[in-house]
Amino acid sequence: MESTADDAAVPGRVETSTLPFGDHWTWVRMFHPAEPNDDRLPVVVLHGGPGMAHNYTLAIGALGHDGRRVVHYDQLGCGNSSHLPDAPAQFWTVELFVDELRNLVERLGLLDGFHLLGHSWGAMLAPEYVLRHPDGVRSMTLANGLASMPLFAQGINELLRAMPRETQELIAEQERAGTTDSAEYLSVVDQFYRQHICRLDPWPQDLQDSFANVENDPTVYGTMFGPSEFTITGTLVGWSIVDRLDGVGAPTLVLSGEHDEARPQAWAPFVERIRDVRHHEFAGASHIPHLETPAEFTRVVGAFLRRHD
Numbered sequence: 662m663e664s665t666a667d668d669a670a671v672p673g674r675v676e677t678s679t680l681p682f683g684d685h686w687t688w689v690r691m692f693h694p695a696e697p698n699d700d701r702l703p704v705v706v707l708h709g710g711p712g713m714a715h716n717y718t719l720a721i722g723a724l725g726h727d728g729r730r731v732v733h734y735d736q737l738g739c740g741n742s743s744h745l746p747d748a749p750a751q752f753w754t755v756e757l758f759v760d761e762l763r764n765l766v767e768r769l770g771l772l773d774g775f776h777l778l779g780h781s782w783g784a785m786l787a788p789e790y791v792l793r794h795p796d797g798v799r800s801m802t803l804a805n806g807l808a809s810m811p812l813f814a815q816g817i818n819e820l821l822r823a824m825p826r827e828t829q830e831l832i833a834e835q836e837r838a839g840t841t842d843s844a845e846y847l848s849v850v851d852q853f854y855r856q857h858i859c860r861l862d863p864w865p866q867d868l869q870d871s872f873a874n875v876e877n878d879p880t881v882y883g884t885m886f887g888p889s890e891f892t893i894t895g896t897l898v899g900w901s902i903v904d905r906l907d908g909v910g911a912p913t914l915v916l917s918g919e920h921d922e923a924r925p926q927a928w929a930p931f932v933e934r935i936r937d938v939r940h941h942e943f944a945g946a947s948h949i950p951h952l953e954t955p956a957e958f959t960r961v962v963g964a965f966l967r968r969h970d
Contacts (some may be wrong), residue, residue, distance in 0.1 A: 671725045672696075678731065679742075680768045682761050688741035689765065690715065690733040698728025702774045702799055702970050704738075705732045705766070709781030711758070711897075712881030717871040718780060720951050724966065732769065735763050738881040739874055746880045750896060751844045753884045759790050771797060776966050777849060778802040779909075781923070782886075788902055788931075791911050800964055800969035801909070804916040805948050807927035808902040808934075816924025817891045820857060828852075829839030832891070841888040850889045857922035858890070858948045865952055890922055906934035913938045914965045918946035918953070939965075 672695035679686045704724055715733040725731045735742040736758055745752070766772060777798050779787030784806020793800050807813040821829060828849055832952045835846040859868055875882050887894040916933045917923065919942060932940050941961050943950035951958045 665874050668710055671723060671797070671957065673725060680765060681766050682737065682743075684735055685745070686741035687737060687743075687761055687765055688735045689769070691712065691769075692722050692725050692731040692732070692733075694728050696728055697730070700970055701727055701729035701967070702776055703730035703732055703771060704776040704778050704966060705734075705762075705771070707762070707779035707783030708733070708736065709779070709783050710875065710882050711736065711738065711753075711782045711885050712780075712875055712879070713871045713873040713876040713940045715871075716740070716874070717865075717868040717949065717952070720865075721778065721780075721958075721962075723955065725779075726959065727963060729966070732765075732771075735764060736881075739878060741919060744878055744880070746878060748880070750884050753881055753896065755786070755789050755897075755900070758786050760791055762786070762790050763794055764815065766794075766797065772796065774799050776800045776802070776969070778804065778807060778962070780804040780951070781806060785897075785900070785902070788906065789911055791904055792902075792908055795910055798911045800914070800966060801911045802914045802965065803928070803931055804951070805921055805923050805928075806915075807923050808903050808906065808930035809835055809927065810897050810899060811941060812903075812930075813923060813927040814893050814898075814928050817893075817922060819924060820853070820922065822823065824849075824853075830911050836892055841892060846889075850891075853922075856947065857920055859952060860920065860945075860947050861953055868949065894944055896911045897915050903930040903934065906930060907936075909935045911937075912969050914962065915940045916950065916958075916961070917942045918948055918950050922948050 674693050676691045679690050708718050714735050722731045729884050777787050784803035885895040885897045913935045943954045946953040
């Protein structure tokens with residue numbers, strides 16, 4: 662697969678800041694291209710997890726090659742933003758993260774027009790935001806996301822059934838015993854991730870940094886998702902936006918990978934129910950095509966953004 666090293670190397674400067682959000686702080690990274698183009702609207706990048714932090718999405722900064730600003734931020738509870746390991750489970754809601762994003766958009770003065778790009782969990786958060794705050798969103802890119810957690814779990818189970826029987830039995834045994842932190846279980850998780858999360862070998866440092874962030878503070882991921890991608894026990898277990906997608910008015914690009922852990926049934930409702938939508942699949946990629954096939958990702962998404970500037 663392609664190297665990511667040169668694709669995100671766009672001339673420009675980076676500005677970081679912290680924005681107050683209630684009693685907490687949201688850390689923001691703004692990329693300003695060396696040759697800004699006033700006709701190009703900024704794009705706000707929503708990372709996955711929840712709780713993965715922005716690091717693994719930095720390569721998306723290559724979208725600044727045509728003169729647009731690219732905004733990354735760490736969602737509450739991870740990365741450089743406020744950490745709240747003692748917050749109760751009911752604190753961590755979809756509405757919390759919608760409110761945090763709205764606070765960011767307002768404080769950065771983006772309401773005159775911006776693009777929204779969400780990856781994985783970020784592609785769940787993006788339509789939730791657009792349904793509540795459609796003003797200013799010129800387009801929405803949903804990269805490797807899901808419209809329903811039950812449908813996502815259905816696809817994950819299909820992938821698990823394709824694994825060797827002894828592996829399936831080990832997973833079931835460890836989950837029954839509650840030992841999902843055992844070396845055996847984590848080894849199986851790693852095998853799964855290298856097939857369906859990122860197929861590069863070795864993994865890029867930015868991706869390793871995001872996974873390290875979750876290991877250092879698993880509060881958000883553990884509370885909202887669970888111990889791993891195929892053990893969904895968190896507060897998002899029954900989440901679905903399928904029945905509300907008819908209300909999305911923003912032009913939408915849906916992205917998926919050939920070997921993606923988010924199987925077609927998970928993202929198909931986006932394509933079937935959003936009025937103005939197109940879809941692109943990255944051959945040979947899995948869940949993180951902006952790292953696995955960066956040149957194609959930048960070309961496809963860049964063209965879509967320019968169409969809606």
